[in-house]
Amino acid sequence: MRITYKGDYALKTILALALHYGNGPFTIHDIAKNADMPIKFLEQILLDLKRGNFVESKRGKVGGYLLAKPPSQINLGEVIRFIDGPLEPVACVSSDYKGCKDINKCVFRSIWRKVADLTSGLLDNITFEDLVKKNKNFNSSFVYHI
Amino acid sequence: MRITYKGDYALKTILALALHYGNGPFTIHDIAKNADMPIKFLEQILLDLKRGNFVESKRGKVGGYLLAKPPSQINLGEVIRFIDGPLEPVACVSSDYKGCKDINKCVFRSIWRKVADLTSGLLDNITFEDLVKKNKNFNSSFVYHI
DNA sequence: GTATACTTTACTAATATGATAGAGATTATA
DNA sequence: TATAATCTCTATCATATTAGTAAAGTATAC
Numbered sequence: 277m278r279i280t281y282k283g284d285y286a287l288k289t290i291l292a293l294a295l296h297y298g299n300g301p302f303t304i305h306d307i308a309k310n311a312d313m314p315i316k317f318l319e320q321i322l323l324d325l326k327r328g329n330f331v332e333s334k335r336g337k338v339g340g341y342l343l344a345k346p347p348s349q350i351n352l353g354e355v356i357r358f359i360d361g362p363l364e365p366v367a368c369v370s371s372d373y374k375g376c377k378d379i380n381k382c383v384f385r386s387i388w389r390k391v392a393d394l395t396s397g398l399l400d401n402i403t404f405e406d407l408v409k410k411n412k413n414f415n416s417s418f419v420y421h422i
Numbered sequence: 423m424r425i426t427y428k429g430d431y432a433l434k435t436i437l438a439l440a441l442h443y444g445n446g447p448f449t450i451h452d453i454a455k456n457a458d459m460p461i462k463f464l465e466q467i468l469l470d471l472k473r474g475n476f477v478e479s480k481r482g483k484v485g486g487y488l489l490a491k492p493p494s495q496i497n498l499g500e501v502i503r504f505i506d507g508p509l510e511p512v513a514c515v516s517s518d519y520k521g522c523k524d525i526n527k528c529v530f531r532s533i534w535r536k537v538a539d540l541t542s543g544l545l546d547n548i549t550f551e552d553l554v555k556k557n558k559n560f561n562s563s564f565v566y567h568i
Numbered sequence: 569g570t571a572t573a574c575t576t577t578a579c580t581a582a583t584a585t586g587a588t589a590g591a592g593a594t595t596a597t598a
Numbered sequence: 599t600a601t602a603a604t605c606t607c608t609a610t611c612a613t614a615t616t617a618g619t620a621a622a623g624t625a626t627a628c
Contacts, residue, residue, distance in 0.1 A: 278424045279511045279534070281617060287530060303573070317618055323575070336626025339573045352533070365425045383556045384433060387498065387548065388425070394540040402533065410529045427586060449604070463587055469606070482595025485604045 277395060283360035285313045286321050290330060290355060294347035294404040295411065301333075301340025321359070328358045347408055353399035363399065364392040423541060429506035431459045432467050436476060436501060440493035440550040441557065447479075447486025467505070474504045493554055499545035509545065510538040 288311040296302045304322060308315040322341055325331045332344045343350070357363060368376055369388045376382065434457040442448045450468060454461040468487055471477045478490045489496070503509060514522055515534045522528065 277511055277537075280615090284512065284530075291529070301573095305573085314618065316620075319574080320576095320618090333574060334626085335572095335574050335624075337570095337572045338627060339625085341574085365423055366430065383437070383553050384430075387544070390544060391423075391541055394544065395537055398533070398536060398540065407529050426584090447604095451604090460587065462589075465605080465607095466587090479605060480595090481593075481603095481605045483601095483603045484596060485594080487605090 277356070277363045277365060278360070279356065280360050282317075282321060283356055285311070285318060286325060286355055286359045287352065288313070289318065289321060289325065290343070290350060290404055291407055291411065293331060293341060293343045294350075294408050297343055297347055297408075301338065301342050303340040307341065324359065325355075328355075330355065330358070347404035350404045351400050352402045352404075352407075353396055356399060362392075363395045364388060423502070423509045423511060424506070425502065426506050428463075428467060429502055431457070431464060432471060432501055432505045433498065434459070435464065435467060435471065436489070436496060436550055437553055437557065439477060439487060439489045440496075440554050443489055443493055443554075447484070447488050449486040453487065470505065471501075474501075476501065476504070489550075493550035496550045497546050498548045498550075498553075499542055502545060508538075509541045510534060 289307055292307050292310045293302055304315060304318055307313070307322075308318050322331060322333070326333055326341075329344050330350060331341050333339065333341050353363065362370060364370060366388045367373060368382070368385055369392050435453055438453050438456045439448055450461060450464055453459070453468075454464050468477060468479070472479055472487075475490050476496060477487050479485065479487050499509065508516060510516060512534045513519055514528070514531055515538050
């Protein structure tokens with residue numbers, strides 16, 4: 277797994293919306309200001325996140341974006357997988373992989389499986405509610421850059 | 423972290439040399455056959471591994487490659503880092519990173535740090551001696567593909 | 569009806585990835 | 599000493615990914 281800028285922006289976007297949760301729509305412009313993201317790039321990412329059912333949008337004046345579900349129902353792992361792809365470090369770890377002569381004899385595969393499991397175990401168990409709480413300890417609504 | 427073909431080939435190359443350890447040089451041609459790697463690509467990888475002091479070479483007839491140290495002295499993490507770069511999923515996790523306004527306020531950074539620590543903890547503690555033993559249980563000297 | 573805000577599609581520059589090509593240097597041995 | 603086997607070095611290339619930019623369109627509150 278590698279976190280790209282797109283993935284990073286997506287996470288920060290959802291965190292921004294989570295911090296704003298319950299207070300109506302938040303515009304692309306405001307989200308972009310929050311973490312210094314290029315607005316036209318962010319537009320695309322928000323459309324992706326909408327297709328992934330992470331966010332909803334409202335058009336027109338007084339429009340903007342909202343989380344499609346409470347922050348407690350969104351975890352880091354699912355967002356990263358949706359935006360940046362599988363958490364596994366290699367393709368052969370996925371259950372439906374067919375590129376190998378005899379996959380069960382490979383001494384590396386079980387290791388990549390273990391790496392993937394450790395990563396998933398961590399990221400799938402951190403919700404944006406957890407991050408909101410953590411962020412409030414920093415006494416700031418500001419989301420920072422990688 | 424993402425394992426590229428180059429990284430995968432490098433690991434399989436070192437495993438092939440580890441399985442052959444103590445029996446003199448092993449040619450590029452034989453290494454390539456072992457895991458079905460493109461020979462000209464492998465040449466480059468071997469030169470990299472030589473610069474990284476993982477392998478040594480002997481030129482001319484009866485030449486070939488050998489491990490520069492015993493399999494027990496080479497671990498997976500150091501090879502992957504050398505060939506494919508840092509195990510960290512994002513750049514901001516490295517200790518000398520300066521791209522952030524206030525890195526300590528970022529709720530994500532500590533999470534990426536934890537991902538990196540879990541991965542390192544696993545890969546830095548598996549040596550090629552471990553893999554040789556494991557491979558022998560498969561009753562085969564063949565190294566498979568990702 | 570107009571300003572505000574999301575939507576869609578197309579395009580682009582830079583870099584990484586996974587190779588391939590070919591000429592050159594070294595060495596054992598016949 | 600000729601030569602075959604082997605490593606060494608540099609260049610090139612096709613494709614995909616990444617990180618954007620641009621421009622025209624649609625919906626809605628007021």
